[in-house]
Amino acid sequence: MMARLRISEGFAAPAWIIASSLLFAVAWTFIKLAGQDIHPFEVVFWRCLIGSAILMPFVIAGKVRMPLSRLGGHAMRATSGIIAMFATFYALANAPIATVQAITFAAPVFATFGAFLFLGEKVRFRRMAALAVGFAGVLYVLQPGAEPLTPGILAAIVATIATAFTTIAIKRLVGFDHPNTVVAWSFVLPILPALIVSLFVWSWPQPLTWVYLLLTGAFTLGGQTAMVRAFSLADATAIMPYDFVRFGFIVGIGVLVFGDVLRPEVLIGGGIILASAIYLAYREAQLSRRGPASTPRVT
Template sequence: MPHQKTSLPCAVSAAAASAAPPIPSALGGSPDRTGLAILLMCATSLIFAGQDAFSRILGSEYPPLLIVMIRYWVFGVFVIAMVSRQPGGLRRAIRTRRPKTQILRGALLVIETTIMIEAFVRLGLVGTHAIFTAYPLLVAALSGPILGERVGWRRWTAIGVGFAGILIILQPGSTALNPGALLAFAAALMFAVYGLLTRHVARDDPAQVSFFWTGIAGAVTGTILGIWHWEWLAPTDWIWLGILCALGTLSHYLLIRAYELAEASALQPFAYTQLVWVSVIGVLVFGEVLHMNVVIGAVIVVGAGLFTLWRARVKAA
């Protein structure tokens, strides 16, 4: 959705997308089988990368809000089907102690996913994801003002190093700044806020409830924003969109299974493999150029992000 905030880099999401909507681990009760869970996480990251490729193709031909709206219709059906199988079913899932925050989460994720697709079109898959990997650093930086958590000097240092990596990627002043870079950073910021709000509602609502509201509030928001952009897709593009929705359903199922088998903190680092898959697809399929400054900056950002995740795990322990 990553990516713990009980979420992964989507991304989500559509996120997004790629930032696919985060999947809470409490939806299952299987014993810990970390090895299998890691394999599932890596497979999910590969599928997410494929989703991003289809999103870029469709987003270059149609309004991103239209694509996101249809994807969330499918995701909403998937959410209803999943929570109906859980104890208490839909009647339990709809009861939340924080309805306004839950609705805000769903709406925020829809907007973040839309922005992410627009960034794919303007900046490309590689550049967008290189910047988007900063979201764990943003989670750490914003956890104080939003959740009242204490961020120690080690994590602040990692955050500073990570943002230095972002500057290496962007190279401000050397060339005109691509608007897609700003969109990618905005998407990372929104995904970080979404993740912190997820942790906030988790204090009162179980994972089943948050999962339900992510899908339903997202589908409603996507419809309100996207229905004004409605147009019929070309026959071939309906096939691409169908594949995109099928991949989204499969990725969410695998994500659920991964979280049923292992702790989220053990899986989150492997969500970064999506950056590798995205880079391969971007270069081979879309002819994107893997510039050295992007590679160096991404390595720095990912390293800083992994350190903040590790520090958070140590602090929790």
């Protein structure tokens, strides 16, 4: 019974991050669709406002708490988060969705080293190997030098760096606050700065775009909740490699929804990425059988 419990615990964090990957992949679809009608910066504002509106009933009912004790930390996380959102949403509107995802896959590499440097997390060789293999697959898909350095591509690079800092901030915050608290502040705090920026490019959405915006708010809220829950259960270095699974979801959406041409490099690189994630899942399950997780839980 104990062995079975530990196996389930070993897969809990990967399950949350994979769920987050699926939710974010769907959210990216609606972000890109909405960005075809209104400016991407305005999409950021509506994403935060709608997500906060969904959260408020839970806050009022006391299901989600928003204490002010670590507001400074949440503000720092929101700062890197809004930079990542502005850059990501702009990239999605101005570059192929699979290319944006491939570039942003570098975030786990930066986050892994950041977690090692700033959080003191232990980085096992096999974790680093899984990250390296997954990133090699991403580079194979991207084919460096083949893609022009457009504003959309540059925005994706900025998003990658900002996302890495956001990942580190989330991991630090969930050591003290409940995951739902971290998610709530990440939606509420960016509303005002996002509104100020979006006013310079403002236009009212078309009726169908409102549907895209509502779904963007809902799916990003679900994705954030699942991601933060994963960070509360395990080290960032243990769970970030599973985020490569999002690539498969994104490629499928690019082909089915946006008519992207599926290049052989995408299939081969995607297979490399998936293989690294599967191996890491097997390795972490082995470790969970040997003893309980050493990372603190947030309850």
